[in-house]
Amino acid sequence: MSYLLCEAGGTALDIVVENLKKSFHVAEREPGTWGAVKGLVRRRVRVVNALDGISFALAPGELVGYIGPNGAGKSTTVKVLSGILVPDSGRCEALGCVPWRDRISYVAQIGVVFGQRTQLWWDLPVAESLDLLRDIYRVPADAYARSRAELVEMLQLAGLLTVPVRQLSLGQRMRCDLAAALIHAPRLLFLDEPTIGLDAVSKLAVRDFVRRLNRERGVTVILTTHDMDDIEALCSRVILISDGKILSDGSLDSLRREVTRERRLTLDLEDPEAEISDPDAELIERDHGRVRLSFDPERVSPAELIGRITAQCAVRDLFVENPPIEEIVARLYGRTAK
Amino acid sequence: MEYRASSLLLVSASFTATAVEFVAIWALFQRFGNLRGWTLPEVALFYGLVSCSFSAAQLTCSGFDDFSRMVREGLFDRLLLRPRSAAFQVACGEFPLIRTGRLVQGLAILLWSLWALHMRWTAGRIALLILIEMGGACIFAGLFIIQATMSFWTVETLEIMNTVTYGGTEVAQYPMTIFRPGFRLFFTFVIPLACVNVIPAGLLFGRAHAGVGTSPWCAAAPLAGPLFLLIALRLWRLGVRHYASTGS
Amino acid sequence: MNPYVSLFAARFRALLQYRLAAVAGFGTQLFWGFLRVMIFTAFYRSTTKPPPISLPDMVSYLWLTQAFFALSLNYVDPDVRAMMRNGTVAYEMVRPLDLYSVWLSTALAARIAPTVLRAVPMLLVAWLLLGLRLPPGAGCALATAAGIACAFLLTAALSVVVTASLFHTVSGEGLARFMPVVVYIFSGILVPLPLLPGWMQSILDVLPFRGIADIPYRLYLGTVPASDVPLLLAHQLAWTIALVLLGKLMLRRSTRRLVVQGG
Numbered sequence: 001m002s003y004l005l006c007e008a009g010g011t012a013l014d015i016v017v018e019n020l021k022k023s024f025h026v027a028e029r030e031p032g033t034w035g036a037v038k039g040l041v042r043r044r045v046r047v048v049n050a051l052d053g054i055s056f057a058l059a060p061g062e063l064v065g066y067i068g069p070n071g072a073g074k075s076t077t078v079k080v081l082s083g084i085l086v087p088d089s090g091r092c093e094a095l096g097c098v099p100w101r102d103r104i105s106y107v108a109q110i111g112v113v114f115g116q117r118t119q120l121w122w123d124l125p126v127a128e129s130l131d132l133l134r135d136i137y138r139v140p141a142d143a144y145a146r147s148r149a150e151l152v153e154m155l156q157l158a159g160l161l162t163v164p165v166r167q168l169s170l171g172q173r174m175r176c177d178l179a180a181a182l183i184h185a186p187r188l189l190f191l192d193e194p195t196i197g198l199d200a201v202s203k204l205a206v207r208d209f210v211r212r213l214n215r216e217r218g219v220t221v222i223l224t225t226h227d228m229d230d231i232e233a234l235c236s237r238v239i240l241i242s243d244g245k246i247l248s249d250g251s252l253d254s255l256r257r258e259v260t261r262e263r264r265l266t267l268d269l270e271d272p273e274a275e276i277s278d279p280d281a282e283l284i285e286r287d288h289g290r291v292r293l294s295f296d297p298e299r300v301s302p303a304e305l306i307g308r309i310t311a312q313c314a315v316r317d318l319f320v321e322n323p324p325i326e327e328i329v330a331r332l333y334g335r336t337a338k
Numbered sequence: 339m340e341y342r343a344s345s346l347l348l349v350s351a352s353f354t355a356t357a358v359e360f361v362a363i364w365a366l367f368q369r370f371g372n373l374r375g376w377t378l379p380e381v382a383l384f385y386g387l388v389s390c391s392f393s394a395a396q397l398t399c400s401g402f403d404d405f406s407r408m409v410r411e412g413l414f415d416r417l418l419l420r421p422r423s424a425a426f427q428v429a430c431g432e433f434p435l436i437r438t439g440r441l442v443q444g445l446a447i448l449l450w451s452l453w454a455l456h457m458r459w460t461a462g463r464i465a466l467l468i469l470i471e472m473g474g475a476c477i478f479a480g481l482f483i484i485q486a487t488m489s490f491w492t493v494e495t496l497e498i499m500n501t502v503t504y505g506g507t508e509v510a511q512y513p514m515t516i517f518r519p520g521f522r523l524f525f526t527f528v529i530p531l532a533c534v535n536v537i538p539a540g541l542l543f544g545r546a547h548a549g550v551g552t553s554p555w556c557a558a559a560p561l562a563g564p565l566f567l568l569i570a571l572r573l574w575r576l577g578v579r580h581y582a583s584t585g586s
Numbered sequence: 587m588n589p590y591v592s593l594f595a596a597r598f599r600a601l602l603q604y605r606l607a608a609v610a611g612f613g614t615q616l617f618w619g620f621l622r623v624m625i626f627t628a629f630y631r632s633t634t635k636p637p638p639i640s641l642p643d644m645v646s647y648l649w650l651t652q653a654f655f656a657l658s659l660n661y662v663d664p665d666v667r668a669m670m671r672n673g674t675v676a677y678e679m680v681r682p683l684d685l686y687s688v689w690l691s692t693a694l695a696a697r698i699a700p701t702v703l704r705a706v707p708m709l710l711v712a713w714l715l716l717g718l719r720l721p722p723g724a725g726c727a728l729a730t731a732a733g734i735a736c737a738f739l740l741t742a743a744l745s746v747v748v749t750a751s752l753f754h755t756v757s758g759e760g761l762a763r764f765m766p767v768v769v770y771i772f773s774g775i776l777v778p779l780p781l782l783p784g785w786m787q788s789i790l791d792v793l794p795f796r797g798i799a800d801i802p803y804r805l806y807l808g809t810v811p812a813s814d815v816p817l818l819l820a821h822q823l824a825w826t827i828a829l830v831l832l833g834k835l836m837l838r839r840s841t842r843r844l845v846v847q848g849g
Contacts, residue, residue, distance in 0.1 A: 012589075079676070082680050083679070083680070084676045084677065084679045084680060084845060085676070085845055085846075086846050100845060103679065103682075104682045104683070104684070105682070107679075107680055107681065107682045108682035113681050114677060116674075117674050117677055119677075119681075121596065121600075122665075123600045123603075124596055124600055128596055128599075131592075131596075132589075132592055132593065132596050135587045135588070135589045135591075135592035135593075136589040136592070136593075136681055136682065136683060137682065139588070244820045277815070340671070347759060347760050347763065348763070351760075351763035351764055351767075354764060354767050355766070355767050358767055358770060358771060358776060359776075361771060362776045362777045363782065365777050365781065365782050365786075366626075366629050366777060366781065368635050368783050369629075369637070369782075369783075370629045370630070370632050370635075370637075370782050371633055372632050372633070373628055373629055373632055374628050374631065375632070375634050481620075481622060494759065496614065498610075500614075501613065501614045501617050505617055508618075509621065512625060512628075516624060516625065516628035518624060518625050521620075521624070539841065558700070
């Protein structure tokens with residue numbers, strides 16, 4: 001018997017977050033012995049506004065990227081939405097429940113993967129962890145058998161089932177964590193930094209899996225990540241959070257068009273003193289032979305720019321990249337401040 | 339500040355944990371009055387001496403305790419490259435505060451026993467007492483070193499050695515005349531704890547006791563301690579040479 | 587299968603793997619058992635006054651304490667402690683489970699598995715070679731089984747209380763460090779309670795700790811009159827219930843703070 005679903009006026013949305021606020025009180029102490037003594041008498045408390053009035057809504061079947069710099073409030077949001085953190089104020093409903101209030105019945109319907117910490121049991125073989133989860137989430141035997149077979153096939157876990165979790169590599173563990181989060185076929189999936197620390201092959205496997213999950217099964221996914229490549233591969237919608245505030249909520253294309261038109265070209269020159277210049281590229285920084293240029297790919301294609309530069313002087317190595325997320329955020333922030 | 343409170347906690351916890359054994363001895367003396375003719379202050383002296391010598395060895399040679407970990411993590415190589423003797427360096431590696439708890443309770447019980455014994459203290463007796471104490475410390479130091487030496491050959495520190503070391507303290511807390519002959523033999527000739535326990539006891543307490551003589555030769559018995567330590571160090575040196583040559 | 591039973595079974599199976607530690611532990615327990623038998627025998631022979639427990643019964647008692655030693659260990663769940671240090675305890679609540687019941691079933695498994703591994707061979711060897719006597723009669727054996735089962739529950743409930751107290755760092759550490767010693771003395775493992783001075787016995791008869799060793803071993807020896815057996819079992823159960831309630835209260839308070847303060 002599955003858990004009772006909590007009703008709340010039959011909403012068509014999977015997640016509704018309205019003006020959510022959460023602040024933490026961090027005890028601070030000045031460094032040194034005198035600071036320690038002062039700390040005994042009066043505790044200085046710094047208030048950190050992890051969430052400063054955020055609002056968004058998710059429809060069923062969406063695959064949303066939740067991005068932002070470190071400490072922006074991404075993990076805090078996921079914790080609130082998973083029911084393990086109580087916000088100070090604001091409205092929050094997911095699958096018709098208030099997550100922290102109806103914790104046990106709510107949590108039975110969601111899947112969560114935390115990149116930093118596994119939900120599996122360290123000293124048990126993967127298969128035993130999955131069996132345990134079947135009992136914890138009260139999944140009927142036939143549904144479990146089907147679910148497990150599919151997940152094992154999709155994530156290629158066949159060889160890993162008898163291995164204790166502590167012996168798995170990070171990439172293998174992440175795939176097993178994904179299976180663990182989905183064994184009870186939840187409608188809603190939170191992925192908190194799932195590709196952090198993974199090698200390239202594992203990242204691709206994870207992205208592939210999440211994409212199939214969303215497209216073929218209609219699982220609603222919130223993906224928090226640092227990695228813009230994850231976003232580009234998976235998400236049509238991106239929510240950008242910084243300093244507890246939502247700076248942007250829309251399609252990835254619009255975000256890109258707004259801010260990330262710029263690309264960066266980094267070169268290692270053979271001759272550290274060589275002069276290079278180009279009308280369509282702007283010099284960002286130079287450190288002897290290492291040159292970083294900024295250019296607009298709609299004005300000049302990367303290939304063309306590279307051709308022009310290499311014609312000017314010998315280049316040992318080069319790569320093209322997007323500007324870091326911090327810069328995008330900074331620009332967006334600067335824009336909204338105006 | 340929190341750190342200070344938690345260190346105090348650790349020390350008092352280890353004090354209590356080690357003093358517990360004496361609580362047992364005290365309680366049993368309340369019930370039985372004597373232990374095969376030995377009185378409570380006498381047994382307390384044995385107890386105090388062992389506790390102190392074990393603590394002394396533990397505090398100075400604590401580095402050897404973690405030695406197997408060092409070998410596994412390859413930290414020992416760094417020590418070999420430095421000019422000082424390897425043993426000295428390993429010994430000075432750590433000074434665990436937590437173990438002072440045992441020393442404090444050992445001293446307390448030792449001092450109480452000396453007061454309760456009401457003995458006439460001659461220079462000879464005092465010298466013998468110090469000799470016994472140092473001999474005991476040497477034996478335990480030797481045991482720690484042997485335990486560490488075994489890490490050169492096996493990856494795991496053998497549980498057996500732990501049993502022998504801590505078991506040794508338990509054994510030497512009591513007058514060894516109460517144990518079976520086989521036990522006594524082992525702890526006289528293999529690990530010479532009897533040499534810092536019963537053998538000089540007759541001279542120390544100034545009275546003959548069942549199974550314990552008062553011949554003046556007994557005063558030399560504690561010297562078995564330093565002898566044991568020398569053997570242990572020799573084994574250690576063998577181990578170091580073996581380690582360096584295999585480049586494990 | 588009930589999720590908590592399933593958790594218990596999984597942890598139990600996992601802990602049964604630690605056979606090597608059990609074998610090493612066997613040697614140690616044997617040594618200590620020998621030692622204590624010699625010491626107690628020496629004390630017994632030091633006086634002609636009749637003691638409250640006969641020497642053969644005492645020998646059985648001593649071997650029982652060695653066999654069931656695992657019951658008196660592990661007051662802090664090492665996984666939970668690691669989680670508290672990392673600040674990841676909150677993540678445990680992402681599962682649809684009651685945290686107290688999870689901790690209790692884990693604590694039970696952490697006790698029963700090593701005891702099964704160590705007690706069975708030790709009891710066998712002690713019975714065949716070392717002077718352990720069998721319980722006199724089926725009634726005794728039954729009472730002992732009940733006593734041991736209650737002892738498991740009691741120590742598990744106690745261990746959850748100690749683990750839960752770790753949420754309050756300094757005082758929790760204190761409790762965690764002193765508990766093994768407290769249990770060691772007050773439960774009758776260090777010295778059987780009947781051998782302790784009268785005034786100590788009066789206090790310890792009321793406290794929960796005797797339910798860990800003194801009560802089950804006395805039931806084993808058959809020195810308890812039949813009318814007292816239900817009283818002793820009730821003592822264990824009453825304290826178990828009290829500790830369970832205390833643990834639940836502590837955990838509820840702490841988790842409420844946790845979900846509000848984060849971390």
